[in-house]
Ligand SMILES: Nc1ncnc2c1ncn2[C@@H]1O[C@H](COP(=O)(O)OP(=O)(O)O)[C@@H](O)[C@H]1O
């Protein structure tokens with residue numbers, strides 16, 4: 001792709017201009033794609049051009065402005081790619097550098113029987129998951145999904161056959177690498193299919209660099225009857241990055257999804273979760289933690305669609321906002337007509353460390369059945385004065401007491417994680433975030 | 445020769461925005477002494493405990509408090525705790541997400557640091573904490589659980605005394621630590637307190653019941669009513685209050701007030 005060879009002026013429409021240049025490049029190239037994919041890409045390109053970038057009046061973007069996209073300009077190159085974390089020798093790791101498979105950095109050894117992990121381009125040519133591909137994250141009518149479908153140049157395919165168990169988490173590391181492109185952009189695509197009764201853990205980490213970059217990843221998760229998936233998504237991109245990602249999942253009968261989204265990085269980030277509870281007894285639980293500091297905007301937009309009876313969903317989100325940090329939480333629960341015996345819970349708690357921080361928390365319920373248990377609550381506040389006093393009354397200084405309580409507030413999300421190694425590394429990261437941003441500035 | 449007082453409260457007046465609660469309270473406590481305070485609900489016992497430990501909801505409008513020769517009222521909450529003033533709260537709160545052991549080590553290290561002592565590491569702390577937990581017969585598993593989260597009333601009170609045992613204050617206030625305890629828990633808590641009694645350490649025990657004072661024998665008993673200490677005596681006063689209630693004290697007061705006119 002040659003989208004970054006031309007540096008467009010940072011002006012109105014610059015993003016769209018750059019996008020259409022890369023689209024032309026993509027169409028011209030069409031390398032080894034199978035015929036069905038070529039056709040899909042052509043349709044996606046037409047969608048991108050027809051839809052145009054969503055404007056400020058688009059309902060889905062009312063609280064999150066895309067203006068920063070037009071200002072995204074290549075800077076003088078600052079440093080290289082972030083260092084890869086150290087992996088255990090038996091870890092399953094697939095690295096995508098600016099959205100493309102990096103064989104050198106990946107480790108895909110000793111897969112258990114019934115488990116297939118492959119770079120997406122290979123899988124698309126061989127496995128022909130065409131019928132299911134793009135079924136959950138549809139390109140029709142969706143600008144960013146269409147952009148991803150037109151431009152993706154790599155990704156991950158994971159399939160577990162019936163009853164298969166992936167004994168170790170599959171770690172997908174997305175690297176933004178400015179040494180390869182002046183304005184790195186990534187449109188990675190992850191496609192996961194868990195057949196009946198299969199079980200796996202997938203961890204997606206988005207690591208960034210100092211300069212400007214754009215990530216537009218799409219992850220599709222298909223859980224067939226009784227399948228279980230633990231899915232964590234950690235966004236740690238650089239301070240100039242823009243990250244707009246979507247996770248689309250479909251849960252069939254008795255399937256269970258345990259999801260987590262943590263946001264530390266980027267200037268503008270959105271993670272969308274679109275979950276369809278399509279079979280009796282399906283359960284989805286999505287937890288989240290966002291920590292926007294000065295100059296950062298973090299958006300979680302979720303839609304949990306109860307299409308079948310006896311389904312459960314839980315959304316549990318916490319945010320700590322520092323400086324002029326902004327956050328958006330939009331959690332929609334939809335219950336289809338006739339979908340009885342539904343249990344849907346949603347909570348979103350926010351801690352504002354500065355009077356300049358702002359959060360829009362908008363629960364949204366759309367219920368077309370009557371036997372439904374639904375609860376939702378959003379709180380926005382400061383640290384509990386009683387708890388602060390208790391700690392100080394034992395000799396702990398004011399600042400340390402605040403740090404302790406702030407940590408505890410966020411750690412309630414992390415402590416629910418079953419994987420010890422991941423949990424303790426996130427806890428360490430949280431402590432270092434708090435050391436930099438955790439001090440409460442005076443409220444007016 | 446009498447030793448200098450550890451605690452000296454003179455004519456203390458404190459208020460909340462709505463009303464004055466302590467109307468000139470005086471009390472002197474020597475080193476090693478155990479004083480009990482009894483009094484009807486709403487008389488200001490917890491307010492006294494909070495004012496002495498620096499809670500910011502109360503405004504001091506008169507009087508003075510000296511602790512080991514220093515001006516206690518000039519110190520903030522954590523400075524008082526580090527100087528060795530401890531309160532076993534009447535209603536200990538739950539703090540989700542903060543493990544008891546983690547919190548208490550931070551507290552102990554804050555106290556040690558203020559005394560110029562080195563920090564205690566996690567291993568040594570655990571040894572110490574386990575030993576002290578035994579003292580109040582507290583289940584060691586509570587150490588790794590979030591502070592008081594889901595604890596019963598009795599467990600919370602034990603946890604307060606356990607914290608006292610670890611922090612080893614010079615002056616401890618127990619605010620109705622016995623309320624809601626069954627016989628076994630009461631004995632465990634009392635044993636914890638008695639193990640800490642020493643010629644250097646003083647206690648102020650707030651209670652409604654003589655029962656606690658059978659385990660923790662006080663040197664002095666005071667009656668607090670309407671924001672003042674209105675009567676003081678020896679351990680026998682506690683028994684009388686337990687038996688007869690407070691009405692007679694009030695009547696006696698009204699009588700002397702009338703007679704002195
Ligand atoms: N923070 C406060 N705000 C308002 N009123 C208070 C506060 N603390 C205590 N009071 C009032 O002061 C009086 C004494 O309360 P307290 O000290 O708790 O009594 P005791 O512990 O003896 O039962 C009561 O009337 C109570 O309502």
Ligand SMILES: [Mg+2]
Nearest residue numbers: 489490491534
């Ligand atoms: Mg009280």
